[in-house]
Amino acid sequence: MHRSLLRSILGIFAALMAVVLMAACSSSNPEVRQITLTLVRHAESTANAKGLINTKPPGPPLSAEGQKQAEALASKLKGGDYDGVYSSELLRSEQTAEPAAKALDEKVEVLPGLNEISAGWYEDLPVDRSEATYLLPMNYWLTSNRKFTIPGSVNGNQFNAQFSDAVQHIYDSGNNKPIAFSSGNAIMMWVLLNVTNPKDSLRTDHPLPNTGRVVVTGNPVTGWTLKEWDGITDFSVGATGD
Numbered sequence: 001m002h003r004s005l006l007r008s009i010l011g012i013f014a015a016l017m018a019v020v021l022m023a024a025c026s027s028s029n030p031e032v033r034q035i036t037l038t039l040v041r042h043a044e045s046t047a048n049a050k051g052l053i054n055t056k057p058p059g060p061p062l063s064a065e066g067q068k069q070a071e072a073l074a075s076k077l078k079g080g081d082y083d084g085v086y087s088s089e090l091l092r093s094e095q096t097a098e099p100a101a102k103a104l105d106e107k108v109e110v111l112p113g114l115n116e117i118s119a120g121w122y123e124d125l126p127v128d129r130s131e132a133t134y135l136l137p138m139n140y141w142l143t144s145n146r147k148f149t150i151p152g153s154v155n156g157n158q159f160n161a162q163f164s165d166a167v168q169h170i171y172d173s174g175n176n177k178p179i180a181f182s183s184g185n186a187i188m189m190w191v192l193l194n195v196t197n198p199k200d201s202l203r204t205d206h207p208l209p210n211t212g213r214v215v216v217t218g219n220p221v222t223g224w225t226l227k228e229w230d231g232i233t234d235f236s237v238g239a240t241g242d
Contacts, residue, residue, distance in 0.1 A: 113166025116183030120152025
């Protein structure tokens with residue numbers, strides 16, 4: 001009698017749990033939507049022109065050439081249906097974003113999470129020494145060792161969390177085609193660490209130039225897909241940029 005009652009109770013409990021799980025699965029993430037996020041590297045800064053690593057905010061302004069690049073970019077973006085404009089707190093990114101925002105009739109929202117990856121001990125060193133210094137730990141991040149730390153700076157997990165938080169904010173803002181202005185290494189690393197179709201060789205074979213862009217689609221829940229890397233759209237092995 002007791003066993004029969006126990007079986008009945010367990011059976012009812014199992015049935016209830018099944019109903020709850022089915023309901024959860026059918027209604028999980030009901031508002032998840034796909035967006036197209038465009039990440040743009042800033043125009044040439046005075047530090048770029050001098051060949052120096054500079055990552056501390058607010059950092060140097062755009063060079064005269066960079067100002068021309070920013071204006072030219074704004075003209076290209078006009079009419080592109082972008083519905084949100086974001087920037088890191090670095091002056092060079094903000095100065096690149098401002099003409100674009102004006103052309104798009106949008107305001108620039110500044111997000112510190114979009115900042116360049118801090119160079120730590122290597123701040124203000126020549127860029128031509130960066131492969132053996134500043135950029136070296138990033139190579140390890142791409143081989144699943146995200147705990148490798150840039151001396152005096154962050155490790156891969158810390159960087160990824162900061163940038164991902166900014167992307168989450170952009171997504172939560174409700175924009176469907178936002179554009180965000182950041183820095184080269186930050187954009188390249190976040191994309192390669194987070195898209196479902198990464199091609200790590202792009203970082204070294206086709207690094208983002210000033211005002212170069214990367215386009216991803218998706219969302220923070222189901223993931224991101226790389227659609228364009230500064231004009232490259234084929235990410236298969238052996239394709240251009242491999």
